[in-house]
Amino acid sequence: xxxxxxxxxxxxxxxxxxxxxxxxxxxxxxxxxxxxxxxxxxxxxxxxxxxxxxxxxxxxxxxxxxxxxxxxxxxxxxxxxxxxxxxxxxxxxxxxxxxxxxxxxxxxxxxxxxxxxxxxxxxxxxxxxxxxxxxxxxxxxxxxxxxxxxxxxxxxxxxxxxxxxxxxxxxxxxxxxxxxxxxxxxxxxxxxxxxxxxxxxxxxxxxxxxxxxxxxxxxxxxxxxxxxxxxxxxxxxxxxxxxxxxxxxxxxxxxxxxxxxxxxxxxxxxxxxxxxxxxxxxxxxxxxxxxxxxxxxxxxxxxxxxxxxxxxxxxxxxxxxxxxxxxxxxxxxxxxxxxxxxxxxxxxxxxxxxxxxxxxxxxxxxxxxxxxxxxxxxxxxxxxxxxxxxxxxxxxxxxxxxxxxxxxxxxxxxxxxxxxxxxxxxxxxxxxxxxxxxxxxxxxxxxxxxxxxxxxxxxxxxxxxxxxxxxxxxxxxxxxxxxxxxxxxxxxxxxxxxxxxxxxxxxxxxxxxxxxxxxxxxxxxxxxxxxxxxxxxxxxxxxxxxxxxxxxxxxxxxxxxxxxxxxxxxxxxxxxxxxxxxxxxxxxxxxxxxxxxxxxxxxxxxxxxxxxxxxxxxxxxxxxxxxxxxxxxxxxxxxxxxxxxxxxxxxxxxxxxxxxxxxxxxxxxxxxxxxxxxxxxxxxxxxxxxxxxxxxxxxxxxxxxxxxxxxxxxxxxx
Numbered sequence: 001x002x003x004x005x006x007x008x009x010x011x012x013x014x015x016x017x018x019x020x021x022x023x024x025x026x027x028x029x030x031x032x033x034x035x036x037x038x039x040x041x042x043x044x045x046x047x048x049x050x051x052x053x054x055x056x057x058x059x060x061x062x063x064x065x066x067x068x069x070x071x072x073x074x075x076x077x078x079x080x081x082x083x084x085x086x087x088x089x090x091x092x093x094x095x096x097x098x099x100x101x102x103x104x105x106x107x108x109x110x111x112x113x114x115x116x117x118x119x120x121x122x123x124x125x126x127x128x129x130x131x132x133x134x135x136x137x138x139x140x141x142x143x144x145x146x147x148x149x150x151x152x153x154x155x156x157x158x159x160x161x162x163x164x165x166x167x168x169x170x171x172x173x174x175x176x177x178x179x180x181x182x183x184x185x186x187x188x189x190x191x192x193x194x195x196x197x198x199x200x201x202x203x204x205x206x207x208x209x210x211x212x213x214x215x216x217x218x219x220x221x222x223x224x225x226x227x228x229x230x231x232x233x234x235x236x237x238x239x240x241x242x243x244x245x246x247x248x249x250x251x252x253x254x255x256x257x258x259x260x261x262x263x264x265x266x267x268x269x270x271x272x273x274x275x276x277x278x279x280x281x282x283x284x285x286x287x288x289x290x291x292x293x294x295x296x297x298x299x300x301x302x303x304x305x306x307x308x309x310x311x312x313x314x315x316x317x318x319x320x321x322x323x324x325x326x327x328x329x330x331x332x333x334x335x336x337x338x339x340x341x342x343x344x345x346x347x348x349x350x351x352x353x354x355x356x357x358x359x360x361x362x363x364x365x366x367x368x369x370x371x372x373x374x375x376x377x378x379x380x381x382x383x384x385x386x387x388x389x390x391x392x393x394x395x396x397x398x399x400x401x402x403x404x405x406x407x408x409x410x411x412x413x414x415x416x417x418x419x420x421x422x423x424x425x426x427x428x429x430x431x432x433x434x435x436x437x438x439x440x441x442x443x444x445x446x447x448x449x450x451x452x453x454x455x456x457x458x459x460x461x462x463x464x465x466x467x468x469x470x471x472x473x474x475x476x477x478x479x480x481x482x483x484x485x486x487x488x489x490x491x492x493x494x495x496x497x498x499x500x501x502x503x504x505x506x507x508x509x510x511x512x513x514x515x516x517x518x519x520x521x522x523x524x525x526x527x528x529x530x531x532x533x534x535x536x537x538x539x540x541x542x543x544x545x546x547x548x549x550x551x552x553x554x555x556x557x558x559x560x561x562x563x564x565x566x567x568x569x570x571x572x573x574x575x576x577x578x579x580x581x582x583x584x585x586x587x588x589x590x591x592x593x594x595x596x597x598x599x600x601x602x603x604x605x606x607x608x609x610x611x612x613x614x615x616x617x618x619x620x621x622x623x624x625x626x627x628x629x630x631x632x633x634x635x636x637x638x639x640x641x642x643x644x645x646x647x648x649x650x651x652x653x654x655x656x657x658x659x660x661x662x663x664x665x666x667x668x669x670x671x672x673x674x675x676x677x678x679x680x681x682x683x684x685x686x687x688x689x690x691x692x693x694x695x696x697x698x699x700x701x702x703x704x705x706x707x708x709x710x711x712x713x714x715x716x717x718x
Contacts, residue, residue: 012071140177172205236654237267240326309337346400359533399426416514420549443495444487587614
């Protein structure tokens with residue numbers, strides 16, 4: 001069946017009558033006058049007159065055909081089989097419009113982002129559809145995202161969906177988007193099914209390995225694709241910060257933090273005097289210039305001297321270009337803060353070497369050449385009455401016999417509000433007194449002293465942050481103990497064992513109380529019952545316990561992830577305790593609550609909604625607050641208050657993919673796939689290429705017109 005896409009041009013066929021009219025006018029006979037002299041000549045040329053009439057008739061046919069065929073070519077005729085589609089609304093199409101919402105689409109040209117241009121094109125496509133044609137909208141940045149819309153004929157609803165779309169911080173995933181588009185079109189009963197892909201056509205979204213399943217779907221020929229380069233086939237140059245590295249040694253005297261940034265130049269031209277800045281806690285702490293060659297990377301290092309400890313949020317930035325998203329990169333720095341410790345020596349001696357706290361005090365401040373960040377004050381039980389616990393971060397009760405009742409209440413409040421407490425035992429400890437007066441604070445009830453035959457440490461929780469980094473060569477297992485305190489196996493709350501002796505008796509036990517942590521060491525901190533204080537492992541063990549009890553540990557896991565990655569944080573330091581509900585707030589202010597869970601025997605919190613770049617805050621919501629008062633939220637001492645999320649800079653390379661490469665990726669079955677590389681909006685004018693069972697004729701007609709022109713020129717010269 002012959003059909004036309006532009007039937008109005010068929011009116012031009014009437015122009016074929018013009019050569020005929022001219023020919024008829026030229027045939028009008030003039031008045032004849034006979035001359036005997038020329039009669040002989042006319043008769044002799046009669047055979048030439050017949051040939052002349054034949055040539056004139058041939059020219060007439062050629063010129064009339066030329067005008068008629070040219071009009072038909074402009075009308076774009078095609079042959080379609082029975083049941084084939086046409087352009088009219090009687091044969092509708094099903095369409096899926098894939099809009100690339102990856103962050104590279106935020107690239108701006110003349111003040112308009114490629115994403116906004118893609119949305120404009122999508123709206124034009126929706127508006128061009130017939131009343132019974134349906135469409136769906138899909139985004140292609142996040143492989144996990146669902147279709148924005150199922151197939152619908154409601155243009156208003158589809159246009160509203162397009163208006164509501166927002167740019168993401170994800171990378172491009174073309175294969176998964178096309179796969180989802182095919183799944184949507186599988187629900188259609190219509191024969192003509194089209195996929196429109198509006199993208200910047202950069203290479204990073206075309207991973208050949210991901211297209212194996214898509215190619216199988218496309219080989220059945222049920223889907224056809226139009227790919228539009230919304231950038232207008234122009235080159236896209238970009239400069240991005242691809243990495244930030246921080247270095248910090250808490251034992252160094254100067255306490256400097258090194259911040260090294262890597263800048264990539266994804267353009268064919270070198271960049272000179274590019275301004276780089278480091279911002280920490282909203283203050284510019286350093287800036288400088290960097291030169292980067294074409295299609296190369298460069299690094300620049302900055303230094304910062306913090307004046308206090310704690311967690312700091314910061315970011316590096318460069319001068320903005322057409323793609324702003326990757327001109328900034330976020331990081332977290334954990335500076336070991338100073339710890340104020342109070343050591344209550346329950347057995348002081350005139351000879352300081354025999355005092356209960358002698359070895360502990362040396363472990364807290366080991367050397368003048370190194371910085372321990374622990375400032376300690378040593379006092380006896382009588383002197384402690386004149387001190388306030390709230391002025392300290394950490395309290396050591398070393399073989400203390402008794403405390404005043406009001407000081408015990410003060411100690412309970414101190415721990416509940418976030419302070420750290422470490423009990424060490426000895427021969428001055430009264431079992432009944434401790435179990436009665438320190439029952440709220442002790443992790444376990446004390447049972448009595450047990451004699452040992454130089455037994456050492458045994459099983460330990462290797463993942464516990466209090467002892468995680470203790471190296472085996474330091475000899476943790478080589479310490480020998482002669483006496484220890486045994487405890488009841490039943491716990492007095494949320495307590496857990498950090499370290500055991502070789503006879504399976506608990507050595508280090510912890511308990512959480514309010515915001516604070518308590519650790520019980522069931523032997524002495526001096527050499528009366530063991531030789532631990534003279535072992536190499538003693539110093540790092542005390543240092544890590546101090547940081548653990550005060551939340552000043554620098555070993556908290558990874559502080560940054562990429563957009564879309566899971567943020568996992570080990571909380572095994574809680575010893576298997578259910579730490580409660582963890583609240584996470586993203587940079588947009590959205591909050592989510594996650595319960596901790598045991599994964600492979602290790603307690604973790606896992607956060608998956610890392611959809612935005614920036615800083616995420618972590619806050620603990622306690623399940624069972626203490627009877628001392630209500631407590632809804634707290635900063636967990638073993639969880640960082642922030643983590644950073646950055647974009648995957650593979651998306652920052654805006655190099656274009658060639659049409660031949662797309663053909664190769666999609667397979668030979670789709671080698672005739674139309675790709676519009678010059679921009680624009682694909683619409684009804686592209687429908688002929690997707691109608692099944694049709695054969696277009698206008699190209700062949702134009703070829704015939706060209707041949708007729710050549711033939712007419714040849715005949716007219718004869």
